[in-house]
Every structure is written in structure tokens, then in C-alpha cells.
Amino acid sequence: MANQTASVESQFLRQISKKFLNWSLLRQIMSFVLFIGLWSIIVVAVDYFHQIPTPKAVFLALFELPITVVLINILKSFFRVLAGFFLGIVIGFPIGVAIGYSRVLKNLIFPAFEMIRPIPPIAWIPLTVLFFVHIESQIIFLTFYGAFFPIVYNTMGGIAEVDIRLPRAAMSFGLERKLMLWKVILPAAMPQIFTGMRLAMGITWILVVAAEMMANKGGMGYYVWYNHTVMDYPHVVLGMGIIGLCGAICSIGINFVGNYFTRWRRIF
């Protein structure tokens, strides 16, 4: 009996605590606090790291951010990323469709791709100088190159993995063969095509930063590198943060478009 009254009380307490304290949310906020705390402690306590700016220094640097300069650099990076990305789609997507759809084309193109693909894009930097005169086009080539393979491979894979019953059903219903790609194959492959685009977007940001650091032609990568050379480390960290933010905005954007085109997948 004593047991049971105790249980009623504890249940009551449990419900109260659930109402007013959401532990899960609190713990998640704590995660940020812990991170910043750890950062401060390491910088202050470990002598070796004393050149790393403290969170406070970074926060204060925010107020002396050269806003126009940063905005111009952001726009430059965005332009390069989007140019490479869209070139990747314009060229990569049709190729992906072609080799996903036709075995002949796959045999002709795929093995050569497989040979080139393991070469990390950054290893191409020296050669790009030979292909393109303008530094701007060298950078865009690199971002394009980074976007190209994920788009080709995922488009191809998406098409190859379409459940065979779907085109079969469409065939039975009398759909003309020339419409099959447009009406059945592409919609069915859409989720994986967008997976490719998400990957591509991430890679173009990595590449644009690397290229800009080397190129001396502006952009957020250059901004970070420049502040490094003048040893203004709070602004280096700020620049890193801005790059992260830009990357996040791009991936939110692509998710938004992707979710629209594959809205039929959402289960609720």
C-alpha cells in the first residue's frame, strides 16, 4: 500500500517537472554554453594556444567588421559557388541522365570518369592555370568540377535504381516510350538527384574557400587568409563563421527547393 501512495506522489512530481522544465531543450542549450566555456578555458589555460582569440575577442571584433568589404567578399564567393554549381547541373545532369538511361553511353563514358574521379579537385589547381587565363574562370572551373561528379553519379544512380515496376506499370498503361523518361524515370529518381545536388553544394563551398585563399582575388576565403597574414585572428574566426553561415544558407536553400520537388515523399 505504502508503495502505491509513493508512486502516486512521484507520478505527480514527474508531471509537474515535465510541465515547467523541458530537460531535453535545456541540455541542448547547455551544449552551446559548454562549447564556448571550453573554448575560453583552453585559450586561457593552455599557454600554447594563447594566440587563439577568446570568444570575447571574437564578439568584440564583430563591432569593427568592415561591413562593405565583407559584403563584397560574400557576394564574390556566392557568385563563384553558384556559377560552378549551376554549370555542374547544366553539364552534369544531362550526362547523368544519359549514362543512367543508356547502357551504350554508360560503357563509353563511365570508365573514363571512374579514372578521373578519385583525383581530389584541389590537385587540379596547377593545371587550371593552363586551361584558363582568367583567375576568376579558374576558380569557377574548380567549383564546377567539385559539383560535377556528385551530380552525375547521383543522377545516374537514381535513374538506375528506379523500381522496375514503375516503368513496367506505365508501359502497361500504354505510355509512349519517348515520354517514359520525363513522366516516370525522372520523377522517380528525383530524391536521389537532389541528394547529389546537396552534396555538390557542400563541396563547392569547400573548393571556393581553398581556391580563394590561393588566388588573391577577393572572396571570403581571401578575407580569412588576408586577416591571417596581418595576424588579426579575431577576424579570421569571424570570417570562418561567416563562411559557415553562407554554406548553411545555401544548403537550406537547396533543401527547400528539393523538398518542394519531392514533396510527395513527406509522410505525416
Added chain:
Amino acid sequence: MSNTNQESEVVFKNVGKMATFKKTQTVILKDCSFTVEAGKLNVLIGPSGCGKTTVINLIAGYERPDLGRVLINGRPISGPSWERLVVFQETALFPWLTCYDNVMFGPLARGVMSKESAHQETVKLLTKVGLEDFRDKYPSQLSGGMQRRAELARALINQPEVMLMDEPFRGLDAMTRKLMQEYYLKLFEETGATHVFVTSELEEAIILADNLLVMTNKPSKIKKVIEVALPRPRDWSMASSKRYLDIKAEALELLHEEAVKASVASGKLDVDLASGYKKPE
């Protein structure tokens, strides 16, 4: 839907079919001959992996026989056609189209109906299968039972001569399955047409079938055709009738024989077990 569907007979004549799986060739069908009776509900039952789906694919025209012939009304089957439509395992609705657009797909793809009459027919069918309130939902938003009904509607709007049901109720829980069986029975008894229904569930097979075609293990052929002479319209109260029980006993015997053969052949289950139930001493 009226009873105007043309009723077609499908005949398998000494059909042989091989398949390559992981670089080894297996014979799926061997010297397989049988007749799918026109206007009847023909149920194929057999051990799993025995080639039931292959039979469906052959009739649908997705595959060609390696040996022998598959004939519809005396003519060989040359390829997929709306006259022979499949309701697939686990459903193969187009996931990017709404329920309504899925049903509209057939008529619009062939361009045989005006958009207006296709629309009317679609609404009529969706109402008939009880999905009128769900016409704008995507397949992923429908329950398993609703998906199957949408798929039935998608096929029925084309008024096919042969309906090929490839384990359509597999994956539904037992209770939803039962409701779907009753629903499908009613639909068959109202609309006619020739039906081929593949299943591995005996009770389902008997209650639905006019003809029960029991298949053997691979390489498969028809082991026996049992005529299910239960009156129509059917309902589950017949399941305790003497006739039903006799059919069930006969089919159980045949299927158990195949199950044991399969397990002994693959050496997977212990022979002791496969030899049947041992009395504890």
C-alpha cells in the same frame, strides 16, 4: 463499372523460363502448362520463390518465355498492354502523383478518353473504392489498405480483360488483409473479367478462387488444379463448410509436401523436423 469487360483466356503451353541470379542460371518454370479460365478467379499458390511472379510477368508481357508459348485468346503475347494489368506486390503506385493523378494516368497516357470523361470516371472509381476524400493525397500519405484500393482503381479504370494480382495484400496486417479480401471479392463478383491472383496464403486462396492452381517448387509447374465449387457471392461464413474444409485439407497436404521437399532439398532445415511432427514419447 459495368459487366462489359471482354473475358479472355490465357494458356501456357510447355513454358520454360530461366533466370540468371548472381551469375548462376536457375530454371524457374519447366514444362509448365495450364489454362487460366476466362471470367474466373484463378488463384496461383505455391512455395515462396517458386516462380509465381514469373507467371505474372509472362502474362503481363514484361518477360518472354524461353521455351513454349503463352497465348491470350489463341494469340501469343507480344508485350505489355493495358488489356492485361498488374496490381503489384506492396503496391507500385507512382509516388510522385496524387491518388487522383495515379488513377488518371492510364487513360491520359493512351489518350483514349477526353480529360473530362477521364475525370468523371476517376471520381466515380475513387468513390467506389472509398477514396473520394483522399484523392489529393500522395501514396505515402495513405494507409496500406488505401494504397491497395487506389491501385485497384488505377487498373480498373482501363477496363482490362485480365487482372493480374501479384500478392497484392502481402505486407498488410492480418486484419486489414481480411477486409481487403472481402472488398476484393465484392469487386470481382460485380465487375467480372479474368483474374489471376497470386498468393501464398491458403485461406485467402480458397475463399477467393474458382480455380486453385497449386504450384511445385522450382523448377515449377502446376502440381494440381483444384476446382473450388463454393457458391458466389462468397463470404467467410463458408470457411466452416464441409466443402471448404475438404479443399483445405487437400491443398494443405499438397503444400506441406512441397514445403518439406524444399527444406530437405536446400538442406536448410533439419531433416528430423522436415519429416513432420514427431510425437513426444
Added chain:
Amino acid sequence: MADRTLMSKGEGRISVEEVGKIYDPEGVNVCALKDCNMEIDPGEFVMLVGPSGCGKTTLLNAIAGFSNVTSGIISLDDEIIASPSMHQSPGADRIVVFQGGALFPWKTVLGNLVYGPMMQGKMKRDEAVAEARRLMDKLGLSKSCEELYPEKLSSGMMRQVEIIRALINNPKVLLLDEPFRALDNMTKSLMHEYLLEVFAITKKTIFFITHDLEEAVFLADRVLIMTTRPGTIKASIEVNISRPRSFKTLATRDFMDLKEQAEAAVKEETLKAFEAGERELA
């Protein structure tokens, strides 16, 4: 033939009294079980059926000790194993065989079998191996598969191994959570006969949940029917079909009558669940 060392000695009475379970994901109370009562005698084979999502698994998890109850008491042989105030844990006296199977894929059949008794420190390795071999022999699993990894086994054989892995712990009760769900019908029917054989040899208390009525009536001494959420036991059907049973039992009048009786009881609940499901989606 009945094996003394395996037979339970009048142990394994489960009683469930007024059990309730409220889930509280993000403040939304979902009542999975309510005023649930049942009593399972030692050595009884009881099947629990009900529409999917009705709380069958919740009840089994509570008995197994995987999740707690919010009201009521569950006891095993007069020992309380679950109540709202206690922190429960799974025990070797009640072993669960799961739906998808839970053999360790990185261990061989033998390794899987000896794992339990060794982890509990009840046996040394060679004792455990000897016991495993004895059981395999007794319960019809050929020695040749001892060194195989689970992925090499057929689905039916995996279930056999799993049942033996449960029995090697000499549990008081065996809890089965739709263990044959993923099997094809033919293998399933062979497994049913196998389980009946195991039951005849061991006389363990078995609590088995399923939504397959044919399975339920074929195997059980008693079939319990659970209502749609909140789950509670609605009816109990005695299966007076003599043992041993074989597949031929499936085509007998007695069997069909009992199945129909169970079906009638379940149908109402299914329709309720069905409509609730469609409502949720609407």
C-alpha cells in the same frame, strides 16, 4: 522423451493485474494499456492477438522488463517484476524472441548459444558448449551448422537457433514477439510444428503475441484478444484441441470453429482500429 532437465517444474506463472501504461512523448499522453488483467498458468501456451498498434508489444515489453508500467502490478511466480514504483530490468528468467530476430551477426551459432549462460557467469565455456550441443541435439538442430554465422542460415533456422538460445538460459517463461512474422507461409508452417514440438518437450510457459489468428488458434492453449488502444484484454478463448497437433489440424471443423469465434471477437476491434487509422490520415 520429455526431458527432466529442460522441463520447468511448475514454474512460470505470470499474473498481470490492473496494468496501465501511458506514454508521454512531448507531453501528449498516449494510453497504450488500461486496466489490463490476465493470468497465465505454469506450462500454459497463451497467445495474445489484437490489431496492430493495440499495445500487445507494450504489454510484452513490460513483462520482459524493457519498459515500465504506469499503474498496476505484474508478477512472476509471486515475485513482483513490474510496478510503477520499481525500476525494472530484463532477467534471464523471461527471455524474448523478437520479430526480426536478434542473433548477434558477428558470432557463430554456437557463440550465440553460449553467450547468455557465460555472461551471467552460470557456466564455464566448455560447460556452456556441452549444454548448447545437448540442446541442439534434443531440439533438432543439426551439428553441422554450429560454426556458421547467422547470415548463412535460412530464416527458419535462424528462428530455431533463437528459440534454443532462449531455452539455454532455462527461463521460466518464453516471450515471443511475432517471431515468425517475416517468414514465408511454408517456412512458417514448419516453424509452427517445430514450436509445438519444443513446447511438448520443455513444457515451458509461453506467451506469444501475433496478429495472425490461424497461428494463434493452432498453437495455443488459450487465445486472449486485446482491444484497440487503450489496450485491455477483451476475451479469452479456450482452445480445446488435443495435442499433438499437426498441419492436418488446420483443416478440422473444431479448428475452424474456434478460429471463427476468435475472428468475430477481433473483427469489431479491427474495424475500430481501421476507422481510427483512416481518420488519423484524413
